[in-house]
Amino acid sequence: MQLGCTQLDCENLAMDSALVLAIVILAATAYGTWHKISRGKIKARNNHDAAFTSEELGSALGAQATLVQFSSAFCQPCRATSLILEQVVSKVPDVKHVEIDAESNLELVRRLNILSTPTTIFLDRTGKEVARAVGAPKRDQVINALNQLQQI
Amino acid sequence: MSAPQLIDARGPRIMAIVTFFVLGLALLVHSTLLIVWQLLAFATAAIFTPPQGIYGRFYRAVIQPRLKGPVPSEDIRPPRFAALVGTVFATLALAGLAFGIKPLFTIATSFALAAAFLNGFFNYCLGCETYLLFVRLRNRHTPDYEI
Numbered sequence: 001m002q003l004g005c006t007q008l009d010c011e012n013l014a015m016d017s018a019l020v021l022a023i024v025i026l027a028a029t030a031y032g033t034w035h036k037i038s039r040g041k042i043k044a045r046n047n048h049d050a051a052f053t054s055e056e057l058g059s060a061l062g063a064q065a066t067l068v069q070f071s072s073a074f075c076q077p078c079r080a081t082s083l084i085l086e087q088v089v090s091k092v093p094d095v096k097h098v099e100i101d102a103e104s105n106l107e108l109v110r111r112l113n114i115l116s117t118p119t120t121i122f123l124d125r126t127g128k129e130v131a132r133a134v135g136a137p138k139r140d141q142v143i144n145a146l147n148q149l150q151q152i
Numbered sequence: 153m154s155a156p157q158l159i160d161a162r163g164p165r166i167m168a169i170v171t172f173f174v175l176g177l178a179l180l181v182h183s184t185l186l187i188v189w190q191l192l193a194f195a196t197a198a199i200f201t202p203p204q205g206i207y208g209r210f211y212r213a214v215i216q217p218r219l220k221g222p223v224p225s226e227d228i229r230p231p232r233f234a235a236l237v238g239t240v241f242a243t244l245a246l247a248g249l250a251f252g253i254k255p256l257f258t259i260a261t262s263f264a265l266a267a268a269f270l271n272g273f274f275n276y277c278l279g280c281e282t283y284l285l286f287v288r289l290r291n292r293h294t295p296d297y298e299i
Contacts, residue, residue, distance in 0.1 A: 021180060
């Protein structure tokens with residue numbers, strides 16, 4: 001096989017490359033671990049700027065709460081998130097799930113500072129953002145967050 | 153959104169692990185042959201969809217019949233998007249080798265390698281993390297409301 005270097009400088013080359021390879025694998029492992037831990041967590045937010053109107057939402061707000069899910073075409077966990085949230089709203093009364101295509105709503109995406117999909121924004125009954133989950137959230141965590149919201 | 157075409161979700165994971173080993177070896181020995189091979193694998197997956205690409209055909213012929221248990225399904229578009237990004241990086245890596253620009257080869261291969269590693273071992277979704285940012289950058293002329 002043609003390796004692109006002579007026997008002599010291949011040894012030096014392989015040393016440098018092995019170092020690069022090790023750094024890439026370490027960095028990717030660290031990032032991947034952080035990513036796995038942080039994605040899907042529901043974080044409380046008190047964002048008055050991120051109030052939604054029903055025009056922006058494309059439909060009326062839920063009587064108690066609204067889960068606004070931003071999705072995109074090249075997004076694997078968006079489908080799973082959609083199924084989870086649909087399942088939750090079918091069980092919890094007065095909560096609505098609205099899925100928005102991020103790509104065709106870029107102004108909204110910018111205003112809310114959404115960087116990746118899926119991002120789910122929890123709105124209270126007035127349309128104010130109270131929590132946010134980046135990545136696919138767990139079903140039980142969504143239910144917990146909604147319970148807390150309804151106690152306020 | 154319209155119903156997406158679904159494929160066996162294990163395929164892209166295994167393809168990503170194969171890609172990781174091919175690119176790792178290519179990085180170690182600066183092999184033009186391996187980069188060309190991987191570029192072909194990426195490009196065929198991007199153009200003809202992942203199951204019709206080189207690795208996809210190998211997966212369906214050799215690996216899939218031997219796997220047992222329920223078949224998880226996934227949308228075909230995210231792995232196809234990842235293959236397109238891979239095609240771009242493999243092309244850059246090849247250009248780096250062809251024109252003797254070593255840093256270009258090293259950086260482009262490293263990014264593709266990291267993405268394949270994350271995809272294969274962490275089930276990382278490249279499209280989720282990068283596509284919206286790409287669209288936002290492409291359309292940055294529209295009014296910007298930063299919070």
